[in-house]
Amino acid sequence: MMINTLKKTGLMIASIAFATGVAAQKSEPVKVVESKKERKVDVFIGGKPFTSFLYPDSLEKPVLYPLRTANGTVVTRGFPLDPKPGDPTDHPHHIGLWFNFENLNGLDFWNNSYAIHKEKKNLYGWIRTDKVLETKSGTTGVLAYHANWTNQQKDVILEETTRFEFSGTANQRIIDRITTLKASVDATFTDAKDGLLGLRLAHDLQMPATEDQKFTDDKGNVTIVKAGTDKVANGNYLTSAGKTGNDAWSSRGVWCKVYGKMGADSVGIAIIDHPQNPNYPTFWHARGYGLFAANPLGEKIFTNGKSAKNLHLNKGEAVTFRFRVVISNGGQTISSGQLNEMAAEYGKK
Template structure:
């Protein structure tokens, strides 16, 4: 009997260490939710995430994100605030894709909190049609959107395809976004971009300094260092940078990891060699912003070099990312993420 128990424990440990793609895939369902602009994605019987695309959000988002155990790994505020949620940066919602400076327009920081008289400086991403939804071992969702100014003049056409998959302990999102210039467009080198994710309170890094947050009503909250005992996360990049040292560095992948309840949770973003300015810079902040920004080179290198992406009318750029969410007794190892990155690199290598 002891041998059987030991064998079972060993087998469970081996399975837990297998890469996500080596485990049994669960069916994925991509379904319209109600009458609003919302599409739900299920892995097995569990709701994984929802695609929200009302114009009131200023851009389409995946929100919230859940690992296999059902916990929510993205911040609740501002859509579904939870007790203790930081209320800074109301434009940080779930998982999104936009940029701070496109022909001088700020798409990244636009939100309901921007006063009407200042809105003209901000861009808007308006989803005008869903192109594809399909279910199966891999779920697919594709949409078309326009990047516009406040006069509704289109700068860029966006076509994005999501592929969702999952197992008993892992969730995977492959995102391919192509931006086609309707007019000549310059992505001026800026800090805030491009693929962003706002983490749950638990996955923030513990703060060693006082933190000041201003909410959408201008109310300032100061959190004293050492008084917030919920955050326990940290970052690790493919280049071996840890914690706050991950910010502004390049890497093929970056993961955030921490405890949520009894489980270890990790979220990894993997860059693709077909992307502009590969490998990306990581805009990974301890307060919970986790972003990949290949176009912020001037900021991240302290002015040593810059990356201004120019698209003439009719030209396009394609960006590909893989997001892995895992929970269990251990987080994804560097070796597993290296293998995932190598697999992802072979997928759709040629730029469009």
């Protein structure tokens, strides 16, 4: 009798644990809302704001901004669109999550911002979004758009078609990005440090400075952060190859995660590379001051000149890049084992 009771109790506990696990992984509904007048698309997951796709004429590229955890914590820097107290004000071109490159046909798309002097603007490229192709709500939310990579005269170098897929659970948010670039003229991505998928982290997720840091913005203003004076930053990096901290920069890996405390919450952001991408696995342009980027086309600087990766497209040719961004929060962030499993699954997609 007691044995049967224990068996029933054990089965009940197992059932409850299983049900709890399933509930924790249950997909939350995604709502995608376009506002043509404001030139933005808002994304809600589980009824809560997650991010917005912004493409006003005042921005030199389209961005996802801000990005939030499942409990609403903003994990991207506020400056320059919505500065928060204590926000670092370096690199005004670092806005939310973006995709561009430092040297395409000699033009710098990455560093373009409002801070560039008018007489120097001709050295910089512009990504102009001209059409939202699709929005869809559901278990997975979809946003697709078309944009042109142009010079200042609006001559088109590349046509971009990007598809975002958004999903989430009680403590996780996922962005799958598929971007196809088709050359309108012969186009060369000359190996450069600044690219390709970039994300600027909230202050808390920066690494604590171990030495004085000096930043000079595009207006020549100098900011110095003294080592040990920043009591907010507590982030760290970890790659699939086991590199941590500053050693993540210039290393290669299938994925890289930044993680830290934001209030009492453990927050992590991981970027996962896709095996079909050029130069897989990517190099990580992951900086302690808050820039978190995947750049497969920066091999020359990341290998100290031992090799280079120049990508050339003849007119009419195209290349596709795929990346997954995973934002987690809760008692602990997503583990290396879970990221390895997710990367394996994503690689089959």
